[in-house]
Amino acid sequence: MNDVDAMNCTALLLVDLQNDFLPGGALAVDRGDEVIPIANQLQPYFHLVVATQDFHPADHNSFASQHKGQCVGDVIEMNGHPQVLWPDHCVQNEVGSALASDLNQASIAQVFPKGTDKRIDSYSGFFDNGGLHSTGLGDYLLSKQVTDVFIVGLATDYCVRATALDSRRLGFRTWLIEDGCRGVDLKPGDCKAAIQEMEDAGVRTISSRQWLDDKSDATKDASRTEIATGKFLSLMQSGRWEYSHRKLASDVVVIVPMTRNNEWVFIEQYRESIGKRCIEFPAGLVGDVEGDADEASMDAVRRELMEETGFEAARIRHLGSASNSAGLTDEVTSIYLAEGLHRHGQGGGVDGELIQIHLVPRNEAAAWLDRRQNEGLNVAMSVYAGLWLAAR
Known part of the structure; x- marks a missing residue:
C-alpha cells in the first residue's frame, strides 16, 4: 500500500449496494449486508466516492420472466453475448433498486445507473456487456484526475469483476477491497476464479484493515517533510499538499462556559493574524506548558478557563472534536461545555493577552x-460551533 502516495487521487467505487442485492431482496447475495458497514467505514478516507446502480426497465431481457419456458439461472444468448437469466430485480424507481438505507450516502459525489437498456445487460459500472455504450463513469473519473480506483x-x-476489469482496461490503477465484497457463486468456485482473473489483469487485492491502517500511518510517514519552521508552527509538505503543523501542543480545546445565571461567557481579544479584535470562547493548547507535555485535555480545559476568565467549573462535558481547517492545518479542536461556574480569579489571560470578558x-x-x-469585530467560527453543539 505504500505506493499509493499523496500524489495519487483515490476514488472509492461502491458497486450496486442496493436493496435487491441484500438479504430479503429479489436477488440477494449471501451476507451482502456485511459489506455496508465496511463501505461506510472506508468513505471518509478517499478523495472521491462514487457509486453504481443497477437500474433496469421492468421488461429487461435479462429477466427470466421475459422468456417463456426459461428459468432463473439458465444461460441464453443476448445480442451475441451469453446472458444468465435472473429474477426481476432493481426495477427502475422501485424500492429494490434504491441504494441500501444503511449506506452512508452524503459523501457519494455521483451515482451511475447501468442496465437501463432492455436489450443488453451491464455488469460493469463503466460499459454495457457489449462494451459499446458507456455509463459515463470513466470520463467522470478522468475529469476528476483520479489515478487509483478502490472497489x-x-x-x-x-458486477464487481466486470467493473474492476474495465477499470484496468481504462488505465486506472485498480484495487479490490476483498472483504468489502460478496459473491453469488452460482457455481462453486466462481468467486475464487473471478478474483484470480482480476489479479491476472493487474487488479490488486487488499483488505479494508490494510487500507485503514495505511491511512492511519500516513500521518507519520517520512514523506511528510518540514519545509519551513518557526518557534510555534511548521510548514509541512506531503506530495503536492502543504499545511501547517503546531509544534508544541498535542491538541486544541475550546470551552463553552455557562454561568449559574444562564449566561454565556465570551472573551474578546486582538488577533494579529486578522488585524482586529475577535469574539471567542476561551480556548488554548494542550501540553504547551513547559514541563507538562503530557497534560490531559481536561486539565487544559480547567487551566485555560481559569487563566482567561477566572472561572472554575463544577461540570465539564466533551461536546465533540473536529478539524479546524483541513485544507490549511492538521490541527483538531475538541469542544467542551463548562457549567456550574464559580469565580475564583480575575482572568484576562497570560503573557499580555489583554482578554476582556x-x-x-x-x-x-x-x-x-x-x-x-456590525461594530467591525470578528466572531470566531468556534463560537458558532460551540453554541450549536451545546444546543443539541
Missing part, C-alpha cells in the same frame, strides 16, 4: 454577536 460491492463474480444572557447571544460583528 467494494456486490457481487464479486459478476463578556457575560451575555443565553437568549440574547445571537443578537449580541450580530451587533459585535
Whole structure:
C-alpha cells in the first residue's frame, strides 16, 4: 500500500449496494449486508466516492420472466453475448433498486445507473456487456484526475469483476477491497476464479484493515517533510499538499462556559493574524506548558478557563472534536461545555493577552454577536460551533 502516495487521487467505487442485492431482496447475495458497514467505514478516507446502480426497465431481457419456458439461472444468448437469466430485480424507481438505507450516502459525489437498456445487460459500472455504450463513469473519473480506483460491492463474480476489469482496461490503477465484497457463486468456485482473473489483469487485492491502517500511518510517514519552521508552527509538505503543523501542543480545546445565571461567557481579544479584535470562547493548547507535555485535555480545559476568565467549573462535558481547517492545518479542536461556574480569579489571560470578558444572557447571544460583528469585530467560527453543539 505504500505506493499509493499523496500524489495519487483515490476514488472509492461502491458497486450496486442496493436493496435487491441484500438479504430479503429479489436477488440477494449471501451476507451482502456485511459489506455496508465496511463501505461506510472506508468513505471518509478517499478523495472521491462514487457509486453504481443497477437500474433496469421492468421488461429487461435479462429477466427470466421475459422468456417463456426459461428459468432463473439458465444461460441464453443476448445480442451475441451469453446472458444468465435472473429474477426481476432493481426495477427502475422501485424500492429494490434504491441504494441500501444503511449506506452512508452524503459523501457519494455521483451515482451511475447501468442496465437501463432492455436489450443488453451491464455488469460493469463503466460499459454495457457489449462494451459499446458507456455509463459515463470513466470520463467522470478522468475529469476528476483520479489515478487509483478502490472497489467494494456486490457481487464479486459478476458486477464487481466486470467493473474492476474495465477499470484496468481504462488505465486506472485498480484495487479490490476483498472483504468489502460478496459473491453469488452460482457455481462453486466462481468467486475464487473471478478474483484470480482480476489479479491476472493487474487488479490488486487488499483488505479494508490494510487500507485503514495505511491511512492511519500516513500521518507519520517520512514523506511528510518540514519545509519551513518557526518557534510555534511548521510548514509541512506531503506530495503536492502543504499545511501547517503546531509544534508544541498535542491538541486544541475550546470551552463553552455557562454561568449559574444562564449566561454565556465570551472573551474578546486582538488577533494579529486578522488585524482586529475577535469574539471567542476561551480556548488554548494542550501540553504547551513547559514541563507538562503530557497534560490531559481536561486539565487544559480547567487551566485555560481559569487563566482567561477566572472561572472554575463544577461540570465539564466533551461536546465533540473536529478539524479546524483541513485544507490549511492538521490541527483538531475538541469542544467542551463548562457549567456550574464559580469565580475564583480575575482572568484576562497570560503573557499580555489583554482578554476582556463578556457575560451575555443565553437568549440574547445571537443578537449580541450580530451587533459585535456590525461594530467591525470578528466572531470566531468556534463560537458558532460551540453554541450549536451545546444546543443539541
